Amino acid sequence: MKIFFATDIHGSETCWRKFLNAAAFYKADLVILGGDVTGKVMIPIVANTGYWQTTVRGETIRMETREELAEVERQIRGRGSYPAIVTPDELTVLSETEGEVDRRFSLEMMHSLDRWLDMADGKLRGGEIGCILNGGNDDIFEIDQMIESSPCVTFAEGKLLDLDGFSMISMGWTNPTPWDTFREAPEDELAAKIEAIATQVPDMGRAIFNFHAPPYGTGLDEAPALDASLRPMHGGAVMKPVGSTAVRDSIVAHQPLLSVHGHIHESRGVKRMGRTLAINPGSVYGDGVLQGALIDLDAKKAKVKRYLLVNG
Amino acid sequence: MAAEAVGTQAPTLFLRKATGLVRGWSVRDSMIYACLATNFVTLAIYEFAFAAPAFPKGQILTSVVISGIWVSFLVVAYAGLVVTIPRAGGDYVWQTRILNGGLGFVMAATGWWFILWLWAPIYGNILSVQFFEPIWATLKWTWPGGGAAWFGTHTGIFVVSLITIALAGLLVSIGMGGYARFQKWCFYGGLFGFAVIVVLLLVNSHTAFVNSFNLEAHKLFGINNAYGATNKAASKIAGYAPTKLGFGPLGPTMLLVPVMMFFILWPNWGATLYGEIRGASDFRRVLTGMFGGLWITVALTVVFLLLIDKTMGWAFYQNANQANFNVVSPLPIWPYPVLFAGWLVHNAAFQVILILIMSLWFFGWVGTLFLSSTRVIFAAAFDRVLPDRAAEVSEKRKVPFYSLILMLLPAVALSAVYAYNTTFVKYTYDATLVIAVTFLFSAIAVVLLPFIKKDLWQASPASKIKLLGVPVVPVAGWVTIGLLGFNLYEWLTNNSYYVNLHPSLVFMGCMYALAIIVYVVAFYVRRRQGIDLSLVNKEIPVE
Numbered sequence: 001m002k003i004f005f006a007t008d009i010h011g012s013e014t015c016w017r018k019f020l021n022a023a024a025f026y027k028a029d030l031v032i033l034g035g036d037v038t039g040k041v042m043i044p045i046v047a048n049t050g051y052w053q054t055t056v057r058g059e060t061i062r063m064e065t066r067e068e069l070a071e072v073e074r075q076i077r078g079r080g081s082y083p084a085i086v087t088p089d090e091l092t093v094l095s096e097t098e099g100e101v102d103r104r105f106s107l108e109m110m111h112s113l114d115r116w117l118d119m120a121d122g123k124l125r126g127g128e129i130g131c132i133l134n135g136g137n138d139d140i141f142e143i144d145q146m147i148e149s150s151p152c153v154t155f156a157e158g159k160l161l162d163l164d165g166f167s168m169i170s171m172g173w174t175n176p177t178p179w180d181t182f183r184e185a186p187e188d189e190l191a192a193k194i195e196a197i198a199t200q201v202p203d204m205g206r207a208i209f210n211f212h213a214p215p216y217g218t219g220l221d222e223a224p225a226l227d228a229s230l231r232p233m234h235g236g237a238v239m240k241p242v243g244s245t246a247v248r249d250s251i252v253a254h255q256p257l258l259s260v261h262g263h264i265h266e267s268r269g270v271k272r273m274g275r276t277l278a279i280n281p282g283s284v285y286g287d288g289v290l291q292g293a294l295i296d297l298d299a300k301k302a303k304v305k306r307y308l309l310v311n312g
Numbered sequence: 313m314a315a316e317a318v319g320t321q322a323p324t325l326f327l328r329k330a331t332g333l334v335r336g337w338s339v340r341d342s343m344i345y346a347c348l349a350t351n352f353v354t355l356a357i358y359e360f361a362f363a364a365p366a367f368p369k370g371q372i373l374t375s376v377v378i379s380g381i382w383v384s385f386l387v388v389a390y391a392g393l394v395v396t397i398p399r400a401g402g403d404y405v406w407q408t409r410i411l412n413g414g415l416g417f418v419m420a421a422t423g424w425w426f427i428l429w430l431w432a433p434i435y436g437n438i439l440s441v442q443f444f445e446p447i448w449a450t451l452k453w454t455w456p457g458g459g460a461a462w463f464g465t466h467t468g469i470f471v472v473s474l475i476t477i478a479l480a481g482l483l484v485s486i487g488m489g490g491y492a493r494f495q496k497w498c499f500y501g502g503l504f505g506f507a508v509i510v511v512l513l514l515v516n517s518h519t520a521f522v523n524s525f526n527l528e529a530h531k532l533f534g535i536n537n538a539y540g541a542t543n544k545a546a547s548k549i550a551g552y553a554p555t556k557l558g559f560g561p562l563g564p565t566m567l568l569v570p571v572m573m574f575f576i577l578w579p580n581w582g583a584t585l586y587g588e589i590r591g592a593s594d595f596r597r598v599l600t601g602m603f604g605g606l607w608i609t610v611a612l613t614v615v616f617l618l619l620i621d622k623t624m625g626w627a628f629y630q631n632a633n634q635a636n637f638n639v640v641s642p643l644p645i646w647p648y649p650v651l652f653a654g655w656l657v658h659n660a661a662f663q664v665i666l667i668l669i670m671s672l673w674f675f676g677w678v679g680t681l682f683l684s685s686t687r688v689i690f691a692a693a694f695d696r697v698l699p700d701r702a703a704e705v706s707e708k709r710k711v712p713f714y715s716l717i718l719m720l721l722p723a724v725a726l727s728a729v730y731a732y733n734t735t736f737v738k739y740t741y742d743a744t745l746v747i748a749v750t751f752l753f754s755a756i757a758v759v760l761l762p763f764i765k766k767d768l769w770q771a772s773p774a775s776k777i778k779l780l781g782v783p784v785v786p787v788a789g790w791v792t793i794g795l796l797g798f799n800l801y802e803w804l805t806n807n808s809y810y811v812n813l814h815p816s817l818v819f820m821g822c823m824y825a826l827a828i829i830v831y832v833v834a835f836y837v838r839r840r841q842g843i844d845l846s847l848v849n850k851e852i853p854v855e
Contacts, residue, residue, distance in 0.1 A: 010330075014767075018852040025852045040330035044323065055324035059776050079771055081325070088322075095323045105328050138330040177331050219705055223332075225489065230334050234492035235341035235601065237582055265332060269694050269703065287397060287768055289409075290852055296842070306843050309694050311409065312852035 001164050001299060004028040006292035007212070007262025008136065008283035011039020011109075012080035016116050018290040018312055020123035023131075025312065026294050030163065031129070032156075034262040035136025035172040035212040036283075038109045038143060041081040042101070044091050045072070052085070080285050082108035106140060113143055117150045127152040132161065135172035136212045136262065137183040156210060158193075160200045165299050166257070167207050169197040174213035174263055175244040178230060183212075190246035198254055205275075206302045207256035214261035215248035217241045218271040220280035221264050239266075251276050258295065258304055268309060277304050284311075339600050344499045346579040346605020349680065352612045353502065353673035354438050355575030357649060363571045364630045365637035366808045367564050368552055373617050374559045375568035379576045380610035382569070385791035386751065387606060389758045390580040391599040392774035392785030396761065401691045402684070403754045408695075410757040410764055413849050414831050417697055421827040423750025424684045425719070430743050432480070432723035433730035435681055436473030440464070441646035443671045444472060449532055449645050450654075450663045461644055466732045473727035476678060481720050483679035484686055485711045491679050498676025505669035506612060509653045513619035516656050521623045528655035533644055539628065541642040546631035549638050554627035557617065570799040570809060574744050577751070579606040581680065595773045620649060682719045689715040695848050697834045739819045741810045745803050746820060752796040758789030 004022045009015035023031050045054040045063075052063040054072060063069045069085075076083040084104055086094060094100050124131050133147050134156040147155040154161065156170035171193055173183040185193070194211070201207045214220035221243025224232040232238075242264060251259050251273050259278040268282025268291060281293040290312045296305040327333055350356075356376075363372055399405040403424065408416030440463040447453075448460035462468045483491050516524075522539045529538030546552065559565075579602040620629050629649070635641035645651070650670045654663035690712075693703035701714045729736045762769040762783070769775050774785045803811040810816070835845050 014854055017854045021852050021854070026847070036331075040328055040333060042326040042328075044326070046322075057771070057773050057776065075771070078767070084326075091322060094326070101326045102328065105326070179329050179331050179333065181329060181331055217710070219703075224334065226334060231338065232334055233341075234488070234496070235338065235345050235582070237341075237345060238488045238492045240489065263331070269690070270700065272700070272704070284397075284399070288771070288854075289768075294847070306841055308696055308843050308845075308847060310847055311849050 001297045002028045003295045004031045004292055005260045006290055007034030008036040009285045010080045012285040013077040014288035015285045015290045023129045032132045035134050036138045038139050039080045039082055042084050043076050043081045045083050045085045047085055047087055121152045124152045132156045134170045137174040137181045167201045168210055170210040172212045187246045194250045204254045204256050209256045209259040211247050212263050213244035213247050214280050215251055216243035216245045220267050220269050220271055222267045223264050281309055339597055342601025343604035345582045346602045347608045348677045349578040349581035350576055350609040351677050352609045356613050358438050359574040361633045364633045367567050370564035370568040374565045375572050376613050379569050379572040382795045383576050385788040387579055387602040388788035389755055389792045394598045395595045395774050396772035403750055404688050404691050406757050407753050408849055417831045418827040419750045419753045420688045422823050423747045424688045426823045427746040428685050429722040429726045432477050433473045433727040434740050436476040439476055440472045446648055446651040446667045450660055470731035477723050479678055480681035484682050495676045498672040501672040512653050512656045513623040524655045535642050543631045545635040545640045554630045557621040557626040570802045685719045686715050696838055738810045739816050742820050748796050755789045755792035759786050
């Protein structure tokens with residue numbers, strides 16, 4: 001069975017479209033997105049009389065036709081931001097009213113995911129190509145139900161899934177980060193969450209762990225060391241491990257066949273942990289490039305036949 | 313969600329709380345690392361000892377300034393790459409992504425890995441002549457046999473190279489955390505040492521220097537009138553006459569530019585960028601860090617050269633280098649200006665402390681020798697070009713054992729050849745050239761970026777930096793190609809650089825051949841394993 005695994009596309013519509021095309025492109029049987037589906041940035045496009053105006057990466061853009069507006073929206077979505085069309089008054093309300101940005105963010109995220117799932121339906125031939133999604137620590141909880149209800153995508157969070165004789169368990173939760181995101185828990189709670197599903201796995205020799213957090217201290221979890229104000233220390237030259245000890249301990253203890261991770265975008269890499277092959281394909285969603293891992297599993301011998309990290 | 317608005321008047325974007333939204337790092341920090349990389353002491357002063365003998369009619373001062381201006385364009389081009397594809401892998405990532413996977417591997421393997429085997433004995437030699445030899449001479453230590461002179465023997469050179477390799481390997485193993493802090497202290501300490509030298513050279517007259525030089529040289533080496541003897545020894549070298557410090561003539565001065573690349577070409581050495589919300593300010597930040605580091609080095613060099621002229625005498629400095637290069641110097645020691653400046657104070661303890669403080673320029677810099685090699689080896693292993701083991705890190709000690717072997721063993725072997733085979737020393741003149749070729753392909757990548765990766769370029773803050781409506785970054789790429797093309801042409805056609813010697817070219821050719829062989833073998837071995845390496849950078853269609 002050939003799997004394409006990608007992660008952390010953070011609202012990039014370019015990456016989502018590539019993800020949907022990945023099965024055909026790489027001749028994969030199954031595509032998996034390992035969490036952090038939603039974006040972090042919202043860019044207001046101000047609707048004035050007769051034109052729209054926005055600022056993208058420091059450049060002010062004026063649009064006078066609907067076509068120009070659509071093109072700018074496409075570019076904004078492509079890089080993982082949400083275009084939010086607002087009137088000047090709405091922009092004032094957004095920036096001055098407590099909680100208004102969060103509300104609008106949620107709205108844009110849900111609206112965007114809804115469109116993405118519609119696209120998936122067509123691209124995945126109504127579920128003919130296997131597609132698995134789960135949340136990541138940056139994803140709001142509201143998306144779970146939405147993905148769950150999609151007919152062509154399987155929502156994996158907290159479940160044991162059977163994949164042609166292999167078992168996959170998934171968890172989008174991570175150990176605490178400096179940003180206090182949605183799905184974070186202390187290490188002991190993470191360990192308990194993992195154990196709760198790991199005990200259901202019938203054969204660890206045929207198991208796949210799909211955990212958003214990478215295992216601690218494995219080189220798959222190296223992020224720039226930050227000071228108290230979240231500024232990279234020493235000119236960004238110093239990295240430090242920030243992965244989860246609970247994830248690491250669970251891999252060491254259970255020795256699944258394969259373990260796929262995300263969360264730390266800079267830490268693209270592969271690590272052998274005893275019998276387990278652990279992979280973090282990393283993410284450069286902002287460039288519109290979909291990093292991923294092509295993994296070929298041998299069902300007869302229950303082993304990873306081959307793998308390749310790609311920049312699609 | 314605790315969102316945040318960004319924008320000075322009306323907000324131009326909103327951020328929600330999410331992982332990885334970091335603030336820009338300190339420009340001062342990146343400036344310090346760029347300044348250490350273009351090291352004015354370990355590289356510039358070391359190189360001047362060869363520059364004057366090779367091109368005695370050229371003006372070092374002018375060529376430093378010209379080189380600084382020209383390399384500034386390289387800084388702009390690299391800042392453009394950094395903000396467009398901000399990856400720690402640097403040239404490897406840019407070239408594999410923009411140009412071609414195989415080409416990127418060959419350029420990165422030769423420029424950031426193989427050639428650094430050759431830099432190991434160069435670093436070792438610098439440590440010898442700027443640290444061990446002057447300290448041993450000042451303290452008149454006679455152990456090991458011959459005292460300071462022992463460091464110039466075959467075994468001495470080899471032992472110091474081994475010390476350098478061990479030091480650099482150790483720093484790779486323990487990580488950059490503590491070392492980065494140490495580097496900063498080294499920088500500030502080194503600046504303090506430089507300030508002391510500036511004061512010494514400023515307050516003392518030329519006559520005072522001549523007297524001090526003669527006194528200390530007599531005390532340490534038993535030489536009478538060492539200043540005059542040095543000048544006299546140089547005057548006997550056929551076809552050589554010292555010039556005055558000035559600005560022309562331009563022709564021979566331009567020929568010094570490829571020599572200056574030995575120290576001035578590296579402000580981009582550690583350029584990285586993290587963070588996902590990038591804008592024009594990031595371009596400025598990256599640019600300022602590298603640009604600041606480069607021009608601090610240029611400024612320190614210019615001040616130093618002017619003070620040498622004022623107090624030591626420019627002709628004497630050139631003569632000392634000429635005499636040493638031609639092995640006719642009455643001084644049994646490398647002409648280290650820091651040592652000579654220290655002789656203005658007739659106190660051995662002060663002289664040693666000054667050498668120790670100035671050695672911080674070396675110790676703050678040596679750790680970078682193999683860091684880039686580790687990154688390239690890891691990246692190539694993750695791309696399945698190298699065996700998986702090359703990227704393995706031991707669980708217990710966190711040491712990248714196999715990559716260290718790939719870096720250290722060849723470096724040790726080449727250091728031995730360097731130490732015991734005097735002809736091989738000349739091959740080290742290739743050291744700058746091979747990295748320059750790698751940079752050349754990154755400059756080509758900058759120029760082609762707007763055409764090959766249109767969307768990526770349009771979304772990059774670098775594409776918004778324009779002068780008279782023309783994007784600055786690709787233009788800087790063209791100027792960088794001009795700089796590197798000029799250097800490569802001179803290196804390969806002018807005998808004075810010692811680069812175009814037949815065995816030297818064969819040695820370089822072997823490096824490129826080795827990289828090509830590694831890639832081709834990997835490609836076919838992986839294909840037999842059912843892995844198609846051509847897929848690594850193939851773009852998935854969007855529609």
